[in-house]
Amino acid sequence: MRLSKTELILLGVAVLLAAGGFIAPQWLVFLLTMALAKAMVVQGVVMQMRAGLVTFGQGLFFCVGGYAVGMSGHFLDITDLAVLLLIGVGAAVLLAMLLGLLMTRYREIFFAMLSLAFSMILYGVLVKSSALGSTDGFNVKAWTLFGWTPASGQAPLALFVIIVACSALLAVLLHRYSRSSAGMMCEAIRENEVRVEYLGQSPRWVLYMNYVAAAAVSALGGGFMALSAGHIDPEMAYWITSGEFVFIALLGGTAHVAAPFIAAILFAVVRTYAIELVPHSWQMILGFTLLAIIVFLPKGLWSLFTGQARRAKA
Amino acid sequence: MNNSKKSMLKHPLAFAITAAGLALSLSAGVQAAENGKFRIGIVTFLSGPAAGPFGEPSANAAKVLVEGLNKGQLPAPYDKLGINGAEIEVVIIDEAGGAAKQVEEFRNLVQRQKVDAVVGYISSGDCLAIAPVAEELGAMTVFYDCGTSQLFKEDKTPQYVFRTSLDAAVDNIGAARYLAKVRPDAQKVAGIQQNYAWGQDSWNDFTHSMEQLMPKAKVVESQMPKVFQGQYGAEISAISVKRPDIIHSSFWGGDMEALVLQANARGLLEDATAVLTCGESAIDRYKDQAPNGMIIGGRGPFGAFAPDNELNRWFKDKYVAAYKTAPTYPASKMAQAILGLKHAAENAKVESGKIPAPLEIAKAFKGATFESVSGTVQMARAEGHQAMQGIAYGEYNYDPASKKGSVQNVIAFAGECVTPPDGTTALEWIKAGFPGAQCN
Amino acid sequence: MNCILETKGLCKSFGAVTAAKDVNVRIHKGEVVGVIGSNGAGKTTFINMVTGYLKPSSGEILFNGQSILGRTPRAITRAGMARSFQVAQLFPQLSVLENLLIAVSAAQSPFPSLLAPMRNASRIAQADAILAEFDISRWRDTQVTAVPQGVRKLIDIAMALIGDPQMLLLDEPTSGVSAEEKTALMDTVMRVVAQHQVTVLFVEHDMDVVRRYVSRILAFYSGEVLADGAPEAVLANARVQEFVTGGPHAHKRAAQ
């Protein structure tokens, strides 16, 4: 398989980032791990945004991924990271295949609200499940990888390297997806669904595929979140969590596969300092940031880097 | 635009990543300096519905106490400046945002802010998530409020994690014991809890305790409205039609105040006696909207139930002077956690002015007995990591002349009477009929 | 059998408004049929029904002798009947080439591939070829929002043609285009369409334009087919003159 220049850069950055993990302070390594996990969920949001759909319920698959990982550890005694993540993704794909049948009938605000409703139903179910710790959630067991158990204190760094590798792979795949016929068809649907239909293509089928794929990607993020934070709770499915994903997606924009990663990292850095410096009004800072982006950078931070070029091209 | 002629560096992706990398390395460079001060990370709710009733009094208590400690104003045995002679510096963090975020912020506190200890956490979920991280990082951590029974069941061999607040089971065992003394004839019991772990666990502990202590009383209704719902009309009707004698609720904060107001306005609290395990936190706000005789608790000997000792008088005076209102139980609990930490650090046997290492503090904290605003605290459970204290309940009484609420008919139960022993969970202990309980 | 499209007793009403009343039409392979009628006469409704966008209240539609009633627009497109739109239906945020590439890709498979890039040499060649046919190659890399109205109409038709349909329905191909450009635009369209050997049915207001290209005219009035036949015969029809063209010389007056 031949790699394009963009893909080479993505892989190169990943190698640098993973290497940087060995010299960076531990808190930064952890912050980046969490940011990358979130970025995966945001990728799911962005995939749907490219098709013109805004979901206020991507937390659903984030949560399913996380809980599948946590529950497999608890009830099935599975500790292998790869198996756990696969179970998480598999669970989300199954659910998405079912919900997708209904969801693909809806557009615009109705899609947003229905996705929110499903996410909140899962939240309600989890809150009711005292066996799963209700709102307190439960701790996720320590992971192993192909029989190897990371030494105490080394797990965060090891997980960081793994998530960087997965992110790089995901970035390459998503980059290809965004340029594939299916990916472009999503943009076409956003632009003009009737025309797509009259080209002989089924918009619902494309959206369905996209919905399921986005769910899988988001669940992967949820699984990583569970493994890195070591704890899961129903908050993952709460609509405010989903709102945050939309926030980060807008922050980065949909122009490039790297944008959600960069936006998620930036968001994590801004938020952690906002919480520390202005603990009483960090939400306000986030709000103003979001407004500023919508007003000045309607295509997200990415337009800072390419805006001029693209406009000139147009 | 001809892409192929661009050099690698001019590629927008490379440009973006370079920019992001620069920002990151800048942020990584910003680190707290080691300044010889004893740095404490305080984590409590600064936003959301828990901020008013819990977060703000807690943060205020920390400020009052730390200021007093840094000036050496506290009565003995806490008259030493700061902690072990080192000035205390506080970093306050908002607890809102869920457990995963709190784990991240906890790591930031320990690894970036280089705090010497973390005191905080109201939410049980947060405590559960933080405990293994604290153990992993070897960070001295004191939980001051969360009540989950799961904490030391999960963290089986705790080293750095301590809890100076009581297990939530204590609240409900205490409530049942109080009822058995003051309302032994009650026949019908109803409950209304917030629909989340706290409410579900509280109701479970309470009903099982009642089965043991008042076997004749039957549960006639159980309502679990959504947390922060605010409107309880339907729930109040549903409880009213069952005509209960006792209504148990573990509601807290705004929800509790709204429930009392609405239930009282509809006459429910005249026909039935309410038992509010967190009722004390609004004692200054009920005025005449709560009936006299309503049973309230303060989650331990805190707030209005705190004993009248020199330490508590000092704390109350300072708190009232600073914030024009008496400290409620969350404030007392925060003070207790910081005092426990100071006690341990100063008994860690390092020379004055030096900051002991976490392990040294932990060794001194384990099994310690220290004085607090709530009287003497024994770290007597979970192998010396969990505080054991008594609990008190009393009846609300409003004096229209002074427009002040107070508690009457206070009955205190000793720690040994309401706290499950090590090696058994609260629920097992309750179901077994409280074996080994020593009650006065 | 050279009848490609046949409708039998097609009816459609929107509440109290009747948009189609007992429409019976037979179109033969290779014909170029013009549809005329004033606004609201049911021309677009006819196209919408035939292509599956609207479901007729009653009646039957046969394409190549097979019923296509109740099929989706995409199924009908795949069966070989494509259409263009009154207002060009494009993907405005994408470039002209990308618009056509999407059409090429859609024509190739109903299941778009997930990882293989859409831009490949054969697709680009196909898109470039059709752009050249319509003589709009110079707009290839421009975003659609920056393309003039007339060119958009051509792109719209090009996208319909890419799937090699047997029949093409053009809904007012010259609407929104200035009077001077109309003839040139229609000449281009008809030239390409002829090369592709497609049966064409088009809706048009300008009688001069209609007369220039068609072999047959359908005149609609208030949901009914008023007249159907050779252009001269239909235009000479008294009822057509009264209800559609507005008198024997109306169109000439309008043109001046």
Next chain:
Amino acid sequence: MMSLFAVLIDGTIYASWLFLVAAGLTVIYGVMRILNMAHGSFYAIGAYTAASLVGWYFNNGIGPVWAGYLLMLGCALVAGLIVGLIIERGLLRFMYGRDEVLMVIITYALLLVLEDTMKMIWGVNPYFAYQPYAEMGRSALAGLKVSNYDLMLVGVSAVLGLGLWLWLERTHQGKVLRAVIHDREVAMAMGVNVRRMFTLVFVLGTMLGTLAGALTAPAISVVPGMGVEIIVLAFAVVVIGGMGSIEGAAVGALLVGLSRAAAVHYAPEFELFVIYGVMALVLAVRPQGLFGRVLARKI
């Protein structure tokens, strides 16, 4: 029998409250196509304004009781007017014409900002202005004790709903508004000042939000975050009823209110799902909501 009666009473009371909360949301969406996430914040602003002023009024015995009610309503309307004008004139009018979903996100940002602004103004301590609630006393309806204040809410809600409906359906201004709803461009071409209509409607929606907050304040303890809690609830009601429809919001509120009351009485464990369950069910059958209109795209 008793509990069936109680379900009806409780359900109606809850529904009337839901309608109050949702009315402003649906009016703004109906005309402006803005699904206003900050609506909950308007509700909270109304509650805080009323609770702080009413508390001050009664605690200091400023004047007669009836004037306290007027103060409660008046201050909420003024607060709504000011906040609505600032937000519409200062921010939203620069955003018109943007994508519907982007408007949701703009109002989400607004919500974040308003939440902290409220914290700065009122702090985090609860406000407890119970006097208007307690003063009214209670009645016994067939053995069920009901707060008169709650019964009054039903009346207020009905009057408000009827008023809004009459305004939209029967007045000239209402007709103009419906023209804007139906086709913005045509309305503009007909000489309707759409901008002014937008300002009017947004301020009206804001005032409905603050009014709902003020009317709720005496029955609850006003705390930070209360606005965030009701947004999803209000959304659900509006989506069930059909977005932008007043009668839809009323029916949606009744549906949710009654099903919730029934759940509380007969199956308390399902109470948490009722709202989303009803919403998912209605949307599955009627994607546009009960009173929503489907606008087929013209091609």
